[in-house]
Amino acid sequence: MSFDGVLVPIITPCDDSGAVDTKALEQLVEHFISQGVAGIIACGTTGEYYSFSESERQVVLETIAKASKGHVTLIAGANAFNAKGAIENAKQAEEMGYEGLMLAPPSYSLPCQEGVKHFYTTVADATSLPIIMYNFPDRVGINIELDTLIELAKHPRIIGVKESSGDFSHALALVQANIPNFQVVCGCDDQAADFLFWGITSWISGSANVFPGEQVQMMKAAAAGDYAETKRLMSAMYPVIQSMEAEGYNQKAKLAAQRFGISAGAVRSPLAPLPKEKEEQFVQLLAEFKV
Secondary structure, three states: OOOOEEEEEOOOOEOOOOOEOHHHHHHHHHHHHHOOOOEEEEOOHHHOHHHOOHHHHHHHHHHHHHHHOOOOEEEEEOOOOOHHHHHHHHHHHHHOOOOEEEEOOOOOOOOOHHHHHHHHHHHHHOOOOOEEEEEOHHHHOOOOOHHHHHHHOOOOOEEEEEEOOOOHHHHHHHHHHOOOOOEEEEOOHHHHHHHHHOOOOEEEOHHHHOOHHHHHHHHHHHHOOOHHHHHHHHHHHHHHHHHHHHOOHHHHHHHHHHHHOOOOOOOOOOOOOOOHHHHHHHHHHHHHOOO
16 A cells, blocks of 8 residues: 555544535545645544444444545545444445554553553454554554554554654654664645655645645655745745644645635534634635645
């Protein structure tokens, strides 16, 4: 499985009743593919997977697979509170033709590093799909430490990590470790230029829901060694990305679908809509964006 390039953990549009809007979801997938993204990630954090019923998860995975298959790399989020749940999610994705999984350590339980190793190896032993680990301490409460990553990377189906700790020193240590057959993925949108400077070739970007084409351009510029253009594009996108990181990431990612003439609806509980004033401020920020 290739996961170089920009991969979008896609939002989940909802209609006025709060139900999954499959037509809008198909339109978004088609638009992102037309913009040159390398992959679509279903049921990620930006997609509000935690709000899905089992039947909704099935619908979202099926809709994205139907619209994406054969065009871009297909990855499914497999997060669960335990290994059994993650294995069930992995099998579901495998049956639908997904090519890989993205998986964070289980949240709330705060496993130690030995627990993290056991969790990932248990899931990896039970699936044929390659796994990209997801290191996001702010979400799950623990960091996947460097020694743990090096150990887990020995498993033939654990092929990379989306690094979203926000600690670039940790990210750089991962890069400098040169772990064989293992890829470090940019998972901090506001640090993307830093990752690309160090030769990272994969970016799993929630803000690609806002800037799919621009981020594809940015990665191409970095690959060509044009860091002035990389900096220019990052600087143009930065105010919007900074606003998203500061507050209401999912809400703003959904609002940004208006750029493409698509209504993504509101976020779902337990998230709450942005206050009208902040929504208007973000829409204005988008209107002022130019490259």
